[in-house]
Each structure stands twice: as C-alpha cells, then as structure tokens.
Amino acid sequence: MTRRATRVGYTNRHGQTVIGRMTVVDRVSAIYVLRCEDCGLEYSAYEIDVKHRRCPHDADAGRPARIH
C-alpha cells in the first residue's frame, strides 16, 4: 500500500509542510517545496522524502540540506 504525502498543506510528523510542487520533475521523483513550521525555512525535497523529511537546520537530519 502506498499513500502519497504530497498534497499541498500536508504536514509531516517533523513539522514540515508541503507548500508547492516544482515544475521540474527529476527522472527519479517529483520535487516539492517544503516549509519548516518551526523556523519558516523553505526548501525543496524529493517526493519520496517528503514524509520523513526534517528541517535542514535539524542536526539529526542526516541528509544534505538542499538538492539544488
């Protein structure tokens, strides 16, 4: 079962809200724009990362902050 967390307005459990979708679509995955509800930072993330994405400012994020 696959449930996509890619609606605009969706907020994942780390407080990252989907605010839009980029027109550019990568070969692998669509790219969405997220906003951190904690610090207000806006950044892009692959669709497959949206559900578990944390704020790039989070020391535990464990991934590069930006993909562009």
Ligand SMILES: [Zn+2]
């Ligand atoms: Zn933040």
